[in-house]
Amino acid sequence: MIKNKYSIERRYINKRQNVRPGTRLVSGTPGFLVAHDTGNPGASADNHFNYFQTLVNRSASAQVFIDDKKILEIIPTGTGLNPAEKAWHVLYNVTTDNKLYGDDANDIALGVELCYGGKIDFKAAYDRFVWYLAYCCDKWRLNPLTHIPSHKQLDPTRKSDVDQALMTAGKTLKDLLYDVAKEMQEQPAVTVVPAAVQLPANVAQTLIDDYISQAWYAVRKAGDALTAQHLHNLANNLRLAARIPLQPGSTAPFTQLPKSNVQELVFRWLSPGWIAAKVKGDKTAMTYYNNTANHLRRAAGMPTE
Numbered sequence: 001m002i003k004n005k006y007s008i009e010r011r012y013i014n015k016r017q018n019v020r021p022g023t024r025l026v027s028g029t030p031g032f033l034v035a036h037d038t039g040n041p042g043a044s045a046d047n048h049f050n051y052f053q054t055l056v057n058r059s060a061s062a063q064v065f066i067d068d069k070k071i072l073e074i075i076p077t078g079t080g081l082n083p084a085e086k087a088w089h090v091l092y093n094v095t096t097d098n099k100l101y102g103d104d105a106n107d108i109a110l111g112v113e114l115c116y117g118g119k120i121d122f123k124a125a126y127d128r129f130v131w132y133l134a135y136c137c138d139k140w141r142l143n144p145l146t147h148i149p150s151h152k153q154l155d156p157t158r159k160s161d162v163d164q165a166l167m168t169a170g171k172t173l174k175d176l177l178y179d180v181a182k183e184m185q186e187q188p189a190v191t192v193v194p195a196a197v198q199l200p201a202n203v204a205q206t207l208i209d210d211y212i213s214q215a216w217y218a219v220r221k222a223g224d225a226l227t228a229q230h231l232h233n234l235a236n237n238l239r240l241a242a243r244i245p246l247q248p249g250s251t252a253p254f255t256q257l258p259k260s261n262v263q264e265l266v267f268r269w270l271s272p273g274w275i276a277a278k279v280k281g282d283k284t285a286m287t288y289y290n291n292t293a294n295h296l297r298r299a300a301g302m303p304t305e
């Protein structure tokens with residue numbers, strides 16, 4: 001489950017008996033999730049916030065509205081800091097919820113509404129809807145194949161959601177449930193940091209002979225003691241990464257090459273060398289510069305290029 005794929009916006013309507021009684025689900029955390037659509041093509045999540053914020057003449061609501069731009073909780077669900085509260089999204093006198101789950105949907109379930117139609121991009125809204133349902137199933141250990149009834153399943157004589165919205169894109173409730181199950185299996189991409197490996201001694205020595213020593217002589221002659229010291233350290237870091245003893249007769253453990261040294265060597269010498277070789281069309285030299293840079297990267301535990 002990729003838990004940060006989308007963000008959840010929480011902007012709650014005011015507590016009022018006909019939309020948000022402010023009482024907690026009797027189950028504490030949600031026991032199942034009812035898949036709804038708004039039955040109001042083209043109306044966004046924000047439109048529904050406004051509608052329920054000002055609704056006075058009847059009892060109706062749901063906790064969550066999802067469109068192609070956002071996942072909006074207008075009544076707390078327990079995904080955030082506030083515990084789940086009741087909403088009025090399935091009639092109390094229907095009995096399927098009691099038969100299947102032992103209680104009324106309003107008392108133990110969340111109502112999750114898919115916004116669709118009009119200018120709403122179905123795919124973008126559907127992907128958020130699937131992810132949100134998966135997120136809830138993951139969080140409260142619900143099986144999506146058994147714990148996401150559609151409103152139509154609970155109240156078939158009056159309702160045709162969420163199926164009617166899915167149908168606009170040729171999808172069924174079964175497609176939705178399997179997509180939710182699949183979403184729960186998705187894993188975040190893992191960046192593998194390779195372990196640093198020893199630099200071949202000949203690579204280290206060649207770099208020291210071809211570039212560092214020459215540069216060291218030049219800056220020393222110019223009286224730049226600071227840069228001379230830096231180049232001296234750079235050469236020693238290469239020796240340590242190649243396990244070349246700094247003192248004759250001593251043994252050197254492998255020491256990872258600092259990444260900044262790799263960047264400097266590549267930027268200062270290998271990359272210009274590669275470009276010059278490319279201009280000349282010298283493929284052998286190009287390969288040499290590439291391979292050398294990758295030896296350095298490996299010695300620093302960086303991915304090769």
Ligand SMILES: [Zn+2]
Pocket residue numbers: 035036037089151159161
């Ligand atoms: Zn519904």
